[in-house]
Amino acid sequence: MATTHLCFLLTLLLASIFVSNHPVRCDDDDLHRGINRYRASLNLPALVENDNAECLADEIAEKFKNQPCTNTTGSNTISGSEPQFADFPNLLAKCHLNVSNTRDGTIMPACVPNRVADLVLTNFTKSQYSGKLNDTKYTGIGIGTEDDWVVVILTTSTAEGSFASAVASKNTPTLVSQIGLFSQLLFLMLSSVLLL
Numbered sequence: 001m002a003t004t005h006l007c008f009l010l011t012l013l014l015a016s017i018f019v020s021n022h023p024v025r026c027d028d029d030d031l032h033r034g035i036n037r038y039r040a041s042l043n044l045p046a047l048v049e050n051d052n053a054e055c056l057a058d059e060i061a062e063k064f065k066n067q068p069c070t071n072t073t074g075s076n077t078i079s080g081s082e083p084q085f086a087d088f089p090n091l092l093a094k095c096h097l098n099v100s101n102t103r104d105g106t107i108m109p110a111c112v113p114n115r116v117a118d119l120v121l122t123n124f125t126k127s128q129y130s131g132k133l134n135d136t137k138y139t140g141i142g143i144g145t146e147d148d149w150v151v152v153i154l155t156t157s158t159a160e161g162s163f164a165s166a167v168a169s170k171n172t173p174t175l176v177s178q179i180g181l182f183s184q185l186l187f188l189m190l191s192s193v194l195l196l
């Protein structure tokens, strides 16, 4: 009987670890708030989170991940000289995007060792990127991080930069995190019951 319980518990434990293994978004939120404070200081409206842009930002950060920070990477790059990825169309497709609704957006990679929060923020607000962040045409934002890399994508409210889903599957990430939370709760409840 005890072994059955143990097995069951272990399976649940593994399941809850597996399901809840998605990246923590805390420092992304900090940067989002920091950028909105910067916009507020210029009397510009806040940027609203855009899930598809966030998805693409994560994919691009993943591509940059293994490149070290140098004075020619990230916000030090001259506009337009960012590395271009051969598989960019695949990244778009992964995020249910299509070049026809992303071309007006802006992709801004930055590299900051250990992603020190203050430096990350100033790499956007006090670099050439500030000229994008202070632009009224941008209304949405997606942030992706991976190792030392932070990728910020700005979206517009026009069709050409809306980052609207080409396919209706927007709710998938929410569902996954709900399952994650649910399985963790279930695990907690069951382990306390079994320990009694």
Ligand SMILES: *[C@@H]1O[C@H](CO)[C@@H](O)[C@H](O)[C@H]1NC(C)=O
Residues within 6 Å of the ligand: 071, 072
């Ligand atoms: C980048 O760093 C290298 C060596 O550290 C230096 O020689 C070069 O001038 C720097 N370039 C810029 C644009 O700052």
Ligand SMILES: *[C@@H]1O[C@H](CO)[C@@H](O)[C@H](O)[C@H]1NC(C)=O
Residues within 6 Å of the ligand: 098, 099, 100
């Ligand atoms: C992108 O979307 C437009 C309009 O919805 C469509 O005509 C075009 O075929 C799509 N392109 C790709 C590569 O999916």
Ligand SMILES: *[C@@H]1O[C@H](CO)[C@@H](O)[C@H](O)[C@H]1NC(C)=O
Residues within 6 Å of the ligand: 069, 075, 111, 112, 113, 119, 120, 121, 122, 123, 124, 126, 127
């Ligand atoms: C951007 O981050 C780098 C660290 O990679 C730092 O040396 C630099 O001062 C930062 N630039 C700005 C404008 O904050």
Ligand SMILES: *[C@@H]1O[C@H](CO)[C@@H](O)[C@H](O)[C@H]1NC(C)=O
Residues within 6 Å of the ligand: 042, 130, 131, 132, 134, 135
């Ligand atoms: C936005 O920032 C750029 C570069 O820092 C500056 O040249 C421009 O005047 C600013 N525009 C507004 C509306 O603040």
